[in-house]
Every structure is written in structure tokens, then in C-alpha cells.
Amino acid sequence: MKAAPIFEVYEQQKGKRRYLYTKSIAPGYDVYGEKVFKEGSEEYREWDPSKSKLCAAILAGAANVFIRKNDWVLYLGSSTGTTVSHVSDMVGKKGLIFAVDSAPIVTRELVFLSEQRNNIAPILADAHHPESYEHRISQVDVLYQDVSQKDQVDIFLKNIQLFLKKGGYAILAVKARSIDVVKNPKEIYKKVYEQIEQQGLKIVDKRQLEPWQKDHLILFCKY
Amino acid sequence: MNYLFEHLLGMIVCDENGNSKEKYECHSLEDYYKKNEIEKKIRHTFKDLQEPSIEIKKRILETLKHEKNAHAFVEYNRDLTKEAIKNAVTDEFLIIETINAIDDLSRVENMLTKRLRNWFALLNPEYEHVEADNEKLVERIHHKKTEKRKGSMGADLHVSDQEPIIELASEIEKIRHTKIKQEHYLEKVMNRFCPNVTAVAGGVIGARLLVHTRSLQRLAMMPASTVQLLGAEQALFRHLRTGAKSPRHGLILAHPLLVSAPQAMHGKIARALADKISIAAKIDFFKGTFIGDALRKALEEKFS
Ligand SMILES: C[S@@+](CC[C@H](N)C(=O)[O-])C[C@H]1O[C@@H](n2cnc3c(N)ncnc32)[C@H](O)[C@@H]1O
Numbered sequence: 087m088k089a090a091p092i093f094e095v096y097e098q099q100k101g102k103r104r105y106l107y108t109k110s111i112a113p114g115y116d117v118y119g120e121k122v123f124k125e126g127s128e129e130y131r132e133w134d135p136s137k138s139k140l141c142a143a144i145l146a147g148a149a150n151v152f153i154r155k156n157d158w159v160l161y162l163g164s165s166t167g168t169t170v171s172h173v174s175d176m177v178g179k180k181g182l183i184f185a186v187d188s189a190p191i192v193t194r195e196l197v198f199l200s201e202q203r204n205n206i207a208p209i210l211a212d213a214h215h216p217e218s219y220e221h222r223i224s225q226v227d228v229l230y231q232d233v234s235q236k237d238q239v240d241i242f243l244k245n246i247q248l249f250l251k252k253g254g255y256a257i258l259a260v261k262a263r264s265i266d267v268v269k270n271p272k273e274i275y276k277k278v279y280e281q282i283e284q285q286g287l288k289i290v291d292k293r294q295l296e297p298w299q300k301d302h303l304i305l306f307c308k309y
Numbered sequence: 310m311n312y313l314f315e316h317l318l319g320m321i322v323c324d325e326n327g328n329s330k331e332k333y334e335c336h337s338l339e340d341y342y343k344k345n346e347i348e349k350k351i352r353h354t355f356k357d358l359q360e361p362s363i364e365i366k367k368r369i370l371e372t373l374k375h376e377k378n379a380h381a382f383v384e385y386n387r388d389l390t391k392e393a394i395k396n397a398v399t400d401e402f403l404i405i406e407t408i409n410a411i412d413d414l415s416r417v418e419n420m421l422t423k424r425l426r427n428w429f430a431l432l433n434p435e436y437e438h439v440e441a442d443n444e445k446l447v448e449r450i451h452h453k454k455t456e457k458r459k460g461s462m463g464a465d466l467h468v469s470d471q472e473p474i475i476e477l478a479s480e481i482e483k484i485r486h487t488k489i490k491q492e493h494y495l496e497k498v499m500n501r502f503c504p505n506v507t508a509v510a511g512g513v514i515g516a517r518l519l520v521h522t523r524s525l526q527r528l529a530m531m532p533a534s535t536v537q538l539l540g541a542e543q544a545l546f547r548h549l550r551t552g553a554k555s556p557r558h559g560l561i562l563a564h565p566l567l568v569s570a571p572q573a574m575h576g577k578i579a580r581a582l583a584d585k586i587s588i589a590a591k592i593d594f595f596k597g598t599f600i601g602d603a604l605r606k607a608l609e610e611k612f613s
Contacts, residue, residue: 158374182379184386190397193390200387205379207386210393220366221316222386224373248363249370268549 087125092144093154094176096130106133106141108175112202117171131175135298138169139232139259142298148291152255152306153228158182160226160249162213162241163233163259166195167206173230174203181205184223188212213241216248225251232259236266239281246287250309256287260303271301282307312361313351314369317385318378320347322355327368331355338385400502401524407495408516414488421481422447428474429455433463444485451478505589508601509582509608510564517560518586529587529594536590537561537583561586566612578612 087107090097096107113129116122121132135142140151153159157177164170164185173183185200186209187193193210200206211219213233229250231242238260246256260278262271279289282305291306311330314321319334333351335341352358361369422443429450430437436455440446449455453475457463496512503525506515521539522528528536538545540559548555558579561567570578585604592600 180376180379182382184382190394194394197387197390197394200383204383207383208390209386210390210397220370221314222382222389223370224375224378224382225367225370226374248367251371251374267546 087130090144091149092151094178095133095144095151104145106135106144107131108133108172111175111179111205115202117199118166118168131172133172134168138172139295139299139302139304140169140230140257141172142295142302143293143304145298146293146295148293148304148306150291150306151257153177153230156180157227158224159184159228159230160223160245161185162229162231162245163187164196164208165189165192165232167199169230169232170196170206171199171203174199174205177205179205182207184209184219184226186211186213186219213245216245220248223249225249227251227254229254229256231257234261234264236264238264239278243282243285246285246309252309254309255290256307256309258282258305258307260305262301262303271303275303278303278305311355311358312365313348313355313358314361314366315344315348316369316373317341317389318373318381320344320351321369322351322358323361323365323369325365327361327365327372329369329372335381335385338388341385400498401519404495404498404502404516405520405523407491407498408513408520411488411491411495411513414484414491418481418484418488419443421477421484425450425474425477425481428477431464432466432471432474433457433461435461435463447478447481447485451475451482503590503593504599505592505597505601505604506586508599509585509589509604510561514560514564515586521560525590525594529590531587531590533580533583533587536587537579558583566608570612574612581608581611 087096087098090106094108096109098105098107107130110122110129110131116131118137120134123130133141135145144151153173153176155176155178158181159173159177161170161173161183164187167185170183170185177183183206185196185206187196188211190210193208196206196208200208209219209222213231226249229246231238231245233241235241238258242256242258250256260275262274265274282289287307287309289305289307293304295302295304310325312323312325314323317335319332321329322331323329333347425447426437433455435458437446492513495516496507499507499512499515503515506518510518518528518536518539519525522531538556538559541556544556547553558567558575561579561582564582566582567575567578585608589601589604
């Protein structure tokens with residue numbers, strides 16, 4: 087096991103394949119059936135790129151994901167917490183994740199996860215309406231969004247404006263299908279870039295997630 | 310000018326630059342729940358309180374980002390979210406689970422009936438061969454009312470080898486009864502939750518529409534043309550992408566009015582039916598009066 091070029095991520099090369107891991111802050115548990123193993127006194131959890139877009143983005147060549155130890159993160163679209171759990175490992179026990187999702191059933195799992203990991207604050211709310219949770223969170227260093235909504239870019243920008251610190255990073259998973267089922271993804275992405283740059287954000291990296299996720303893109307932006 | 314920001318961690322009074330003048334900290338969620346009382350007190354001291362602007366909120370949110378608050382953020386949000394999840398269980402959830410359970414029971418019933426046929430045919434293939442009605446077959450096997458013909462190809466199984474076959478039949482009957490009970494229950498919840506949709510679409514189709522949209526609100530806000538095609542999305546996308554024939558109906562195809570109508574009328578009926586379902590959903594969502602029967606009658610008079 088060696089540290090990957092990305093902060094708080096570890097890697098191993100097995101044959102042709104590169105495997106990513108995070109160092110578990112909750113040893114003894116797996117979260118979504120991933121492989122967990124001990125090396126020395128540490129426990130590592132394998133990160134599955136077919137289940138986590140952030141992992142896919144790294145394998146697709148992202149050289150930095152801008153999530154650091156002790157960071158506070160606003161995570162929109164946390165679902166049952168697959169990716170959240172790895173971000174939770176990355177920011178560590180002194181970091182914090184505000185994990186927002188609008189669906190009660192998946193958020194139930196997130197509540198259980200937050201009981202295992204003390205750096206996750208689960209919030210059942212609709213990311214369209216940041217004013218409905220502005221009294222429950224604080225400013226953050228990083229904003230991560232993965233919600234399958236037609237107006238996902240509007241949601242992204244609204245939340246950045248209110249919650250992201252100046253100079254912070256915002257990561258957006260774009261699902262072309264959610265924005266328009268018929269249009270060519272390339273055209274959709276172009277519109278997304280324009281909309282984001284108009285708001286004064288700088289796109290510092292973009293990664294297509296093939297072959298792990300079809301018609302998905304991850305954007306890394308600086309505020 | 311003073312501004313008040315009501316936050317989980319405390320009630321904060323600040324100036325136009327977001328500098329805090331007074332902070333009434335919440336040391337537990339109970340404190341936060343008492344915020345109306347505290348607000349009264351604050352308003353007594355600060356007479357000119359305003360809603361904070363985005364800029365002011367941002368400033369306050371920045372000051373709240375502090376390691377010492379992390380624990381409270383997690384605890385309070387977790388408790389609030391638990392409460393919210395508890396309160397989120399509406400009739401929609403019950404309806405969705407029930408219709409899914411009914412579908413599961415049907416599948417299991419079919420699967421086990423096939424197994425029963427194969428198994429029983431070892432004993433009495435002639436009866437199994439002529440009895441096309443599954444329900445009757447199961448019932449007769451269960452109650453041992455299956456005569457064996459002379460010269461049957463069936464094996465002379467020992468009683469102890471027949472018993473498990475009969476037991477399986479009895480189990481299948483039970484499953485069918487459970488399914489029927491749950492269908493009645495579904496009608497009941499549907500009638501209580503969305504009586505108009507239920508009157509027009511029927512309990513089962515109505516419930517399937519809800520499974521699809523996941524909420525009455527979404528069903529109510531949808532244009533009728535979308536309601537008409539719910540459940541036919543794949544065909545619709547194919548149509549949009551490749552220009553294949555456009556579908557004319559989705560889930561509503563199972564409606565008695567469509568089932569009994571000639572093909573040529575399908576498009577027309579589907580449109581009218583979707584229209585009425587859409588109206589019914591809006592009435593149900595906004596808790597209007599019951600006109601479901603009238604809607605249904607109008608359809609029936611026009612098309613049957
Ligand atoms: C693709 S899943 C996210 C998967 C997750 N990011 C992961 O990698 O583990 C999208 C999630 O967004 C949530 N979602 C959709 N619309 C939302 C909204 N308006 N506000 C908050 N969450 C939303 C859905 O409930 C769903 O759980």
C-alpha cells in the first residue's frame with residue numbers, strides 16, 4: 087500500500103489495474119460491501135469506481151480532488167453514503183461533512199452511517215432550497231454535488247454562493263441524461279461550462295467517467 | 310440596523326457587516342425548539358430587527374465554521390433528520406410497498422404453481438393436463454379432490470410421498486388469500502389517500518402510477534400527456550432518439566375501458582382517461598371535493 091498522488095488516498099497496482107483505497111476512520115466496518123483489510127495498525131477500504139463517481143474521476147486521471155484532511159464539506163445528493171463514507175475517511179475525524187439528500191429512505195442509511203462515523207451530519211432536505219438548511223450548517227471548504235436533476239447547475243451555483251468559502255473548491259457530477267435525454271452529451275456539457283464560468287468560477291479539471299459510468303462528467307471548480 | 314439569524318447553534322443578532330452583537334447559544338435541540346420564546350425576548354431588546362441579506366448570512370456562516378461546533382452540528386442534525394424521516398412516512402409509502410408486495414406475491418404464486426404442476430403430474434398427469442385453471446387446480450389438490458383415471462400414467466406414490474405435494478398446494482392457496490387481502494387493503498388506503506384517482510383509474514392502476522411518480526404531488530403536477538405515457542418511458546425514449554413509432558399509452562393500458570375497446574379507439578380513450586386521471590390527481594393533491602364518480606361516469610358514457 088502506498089500513498090496515491092492525491093491527498094488522503096492510497097493505491098496499489100495489481101497487474102494492469104490500479105486500485106484505490108481510503109484509510110478507514112471506523113475500523114471493523116464495511117459500508118457498501120467493499121473489501122476492507124488491515125495493514126500494520128491501519129485499516130483500508132477499497133474504493134469502487136463503478137459505485138462512486140469521485141473514485142472514477144481519479145482513475146480517469148484527476149490529479150487532485152481538492153479534499154484535504156480536516157476539511158468541512160457540503161455534500162449534496164449523499165444517497166446511502168457510498169462516496170460520503172470515503173470522503174469521511176479523507177477529511178478524517180476532525181473534518182466534517184454536511185450530507186444532504188431529499189429522499190427519506192436512503193437518508194435512513196445515512197443516519198446509521200453517521201452513528202458509525204462521527205464526522206457526518208445527515209440532513210434530509212431539498213438542495214433546490216438552500217434556505218431550508220442554511221440554519222443547520224456552516225460555511226465549507228469544499229462543495230460536492232451529485233443530484234440527478236434537470237436544473238443541477240442552478241442548484242450547484244445557488245449553494246456555492248451561500249456556503250462555499252472564497253477560494254474553496256466545488257465538484258460537480260454532471261449526468262447528461264438528467265439534463266436532457268435526447269441531446270448529445272457534448273452539447274449539454276458545453277452549456278454547463280458556460281453557465282459555471284459566467285458565475286465567476288474557474289473550471290480547473292474535467293473528467294469523463296467512462297468506462298465506469300456512462301455519459302457522466304465530473305467538474306472541479308475553484309471559487 | 311440589526312439583523313437576526315436563527316441558527317441551530319444559536320440565535321445571532323448582528324450588524325450590517327455580519328459582526329455578532331449578541332448570541333443566544335443553543336446548548337441542545339431543546340433550546341432550539343424554544344426559539345420562538347427566545348425570539349420574543351430578543352425583539353424586546355432589539356426593536357429594529359431585520360431579515361439578514363445573503364451577504365450577512367455568509368458572514369455568520371463563516372464564523373460558525375469552527376472545530377468546537379463540529380460535535381453539535383452532527384448531533385443536532387442527526388436528531389432533526391431522524392425526526393424528519395419518521396414524519397416522512399405518508400400513505401404514499403404504504404401504497405408503494407403494498408402494490409410491490411402484491412406483485413411479489415403474484416410472481417411467487419405463479420412460480421410455485423408451475424412447480425406444483427410438474428410435481429403433481431408425476432402422480433396424476435391426466436388431471437394436470439386437462440385442468441387449465443391454476444386456481445382450481447391448486448384448490449383441488451389441496452382438498453384431495455383429484456380423481457385418478459384408470460390406466461393413468463401416474464405413479465402409485467405412497468401417502469407420505471403425496472403429502473409434500475398437498476402441503477405445497479395449501480401454501481399456494483394461502484399466498485393467494487394473502488394477496489387478495491392486500492388488494493382490499495390497497496383499495497382502502499387508495500380511497501383514503503386519493504379517492505378521485507382511485508375512482509377514475511382504479512386502485513391498482515392508481516397505485517402503479519404512484520409507484521412510478523413516487524408521489525401524488527408529482528402525479529398532480531404532470532401534464533396529462535405524460536400521465537398517458539407513464540410506464541412507457543423506454544418506448545418513448547426510443548421514439549425520441551430513433552424516430553421509432555411513438556407509444557400511445559403506458560400503465561393505463563390495463564384499465565378496463567382500454568382492455569375492452571377496439572385497437573382503433575385506444576389512442577383516443579387513452580388521452581381522455583389520462584386527462585381525467587390528471588384532473589383527479591390535482592383534486593386529490595389539493596384536497597378538493599370528491600367528483601371521481603362523475604369523472605368516471607363521463608368516460609364510461611363516452612366510450613362504452
Ligand atoms: C446518483 S445519487 C448520488 C450517489 C452518491 N453521490 C454516491 O456517489 O454515493 C443521487 C441522489 O441525489 C438525491 N437527490 C435528487 N434530487 C435531490 C435534491 N433536489 N436535493 C437533494 N438530493 C437530491 C437522490 O435522492 C439520490 O440519492
